[in-house]
Amino acid sequence: MELQNDLLIRAAKGEKTERTPVWLMRQAGRILPEYRAVRNKLSGFIELAQTPELAAEVTIQPVDILGVDAAIIFSDILVIPEAMGLPYEMIEKKGPNFPSVISSEEDVRKLKVADAESDLGYVLEAIKITKKELNGRVPLIGFAGAPWTIFCYMVEGHGSKTFSKARRMLYNNPVLADELMQMITDSTIAYLKAQIAAGANIVQVFDSWAGILSPEHYTKYSMKYISQICDAIDEVPVTVFAKGAFFARSEMRHLNCETIGLDWNMDIAESRRLIGEGKTLQGNLDPCTLYASNKEVENATKKMLDQFGTHRHIANLGHGVYPDTDPEKVKVFINTVKEYSAQMRSAAV
Ligand SMILES: Cc1c2[nH]c(c1CCC(=O)O)Cc1[nH]c(c(CCC(=O)O)c1C)Cc1[nH]c(c(CCC(=O)O)c1C)Cc1[nH]c(c(C)c1CCC(=O)O)C2
Numbered sequence: 001m002e003l004q005n006d007l008l009i010r011a012a013k014g015e016k017t018e019r020t021p022v023w024l025m026r027q028a029g030r031i032l033p034e035y036r037a038v039r040n041k042l043s044g045f046i047e048l049a050q051t052p053e054l055a056a057e058v059t060i061q062p063v064d065i066l067g068v069d070a071a072i073i074f075s076d077i078l079v080i081p082e083a084m085g086l087p088y089e090m091i092e093k094k095g096p097n098f099p100s101v102i103s104s105e106e107d108v109r110k111l112k113v114a115d116a117e118s119d120l121g122y123v124l125e126a127i128k129i130t131k132k133e134l135n136g137r138v139p140l141i142g143f144a145g146a147p148w149t150i151f152c153y154m155v156e157g158h159g160s161k162t163f164s165k166a167r168r169m170l171y172n173n174p175v176l177a178d179e180l181m182q183m184i185t186d187s188t189i190a191y192l193k194a195q196i197a198a199g200a201n202i203v204q205v206f207d208s209w210a211g212i213l214s215p216e217h218y219t220k221y222s223m224k225y226i227s228q229i230c231d232a233i234d235e236v237p238v239t240v241f242a243k244g245a246f247f248a249r250s251e252m253r254h255l256n257c258e259t260i261g262l263d264w265n266m267d268i269a270e271s272r273r274l275i276g277e278g279k280t281l282q283g284n285l286d287p288c289t290l291y292a293s294n295k296e297v298e299n300a301t302k303k304m305l306d307q308f309g310t311h312r313h314i315a316n317l318g319h320g321v322y323p324d325t326d327p328e329k330v331k332v333f334i335n336t337v338k339e340y341s342a343q344m345r346s347a348a349v
Pocket residue numbers: 024025026027028029030039044045072073074075076077078090092094095096143159206208320
């Protein structure tokens with residue numbers, strides 16, 4: 001199936017585009033009342049993620065309602081620990097929780113490398129249905145968590161400001177930490193490849209807890225495994241979003257990926273200088289900008305576009321859209337990107 005709108009893919013590969021593509025991290029399932037309506041028919045997030053027809057429906061909602069240039073498959077990064085043998089629950093208004101966590105050699109022994117087809121078949125099925133229903137309108141983004149971020153949840157058991165249990169293991173038992181992260185990496189590579197085989201046109205690796213590591217530990221425990229993932233995936237473009245990893249930007253220049261995501265703390269010109277011309281940059285409007293007036297959203301979006309320029313940029317927020325954001329503000333952001341980035345091209349000739 002040929003894509004009618006392939007702006008995102010072309011921008012990722014560094015090709016010229018008529019305008020800047022735009023989508024939002026966490027666009028599926030956080031802000032739309034239409035999502036809530038589907039979600040309320042079921043027991044909760046996990047049931048929805050495991051019901052392929054409905055997961056496909058909420059994946060496509062932002063394309064129809066917001067006009068984004070890509071869909072991202074409705075799932076979660078925590079399906080990987082579950083597929084490895086460590087199930088999670090999603091507690092309403094609190095977030096994910098693992099009833100058992102990993103703290104010893106014995107715990108790691110009980111895990112296995114996930115088998116994508118048998119353990120995560122429901123995600124692959126949702127991708128196939130989504131592709132059929134999208135009918136080539138926009139690309140579909142597949143995703144997974146970075147091994148470090150997944151490790152954080154498997155060791156800590158839930159969200160945390162410090163993830164000090166996870167970080168403690170890097171000091172107290174680095175051999176075990178490496179062993180677990182390698183199992184997560186092997187599971188993730190197989191899972192991303194299966195998502196691509198099912199129809200994902202591009203994949204993103206979310207390293208949400210990158211910013212809590214020291215630069216030294218980041219290289220040793222996160223980049224090491226992200227590099228393996230980037231080297232293993234050559235079927236489609238790869239995006240790496242490492243939130244808070246400002247200190248690792250020059251190192252990311254060497255990753256075998258097409259796109260690097262920037263959070264809103266990262267200066268755009270400085271990031272370009274550190275990362276170089278060889279990669280596409282994605283981001284990075286402060287998600288809180290969307291609480292401002294329409295005019296302010298428009299101005300901030302234009303300013304961001306001016307800073308990134310007309311080449312190798314995918315417009316996005318600097319992190320996932322916040323749950324209480326007004327979808328109308330999101331539309332202002334999206335429409336400004338579409339109109340202004342097209343104007344920038346015509347002004348440039
Ligand atoms: C750290 C992380 C998680 N999940 C994810 C990350 C990395 C991105 C980031 O840093 O935000 C990624 C994720 N989670 C979800 C998606 C789906 C696609 C999308 O909209 O981008 C994606 C890409 C669905 C979800 N994941 C979750 C929901 C809400 C569940 C519900 O509807 O009750 C959805 C739609 C739950 C979740 N899942 C997670 C948390 C901390 C929470 C609770 C808070 C929250 O709502 O985000 C773990």
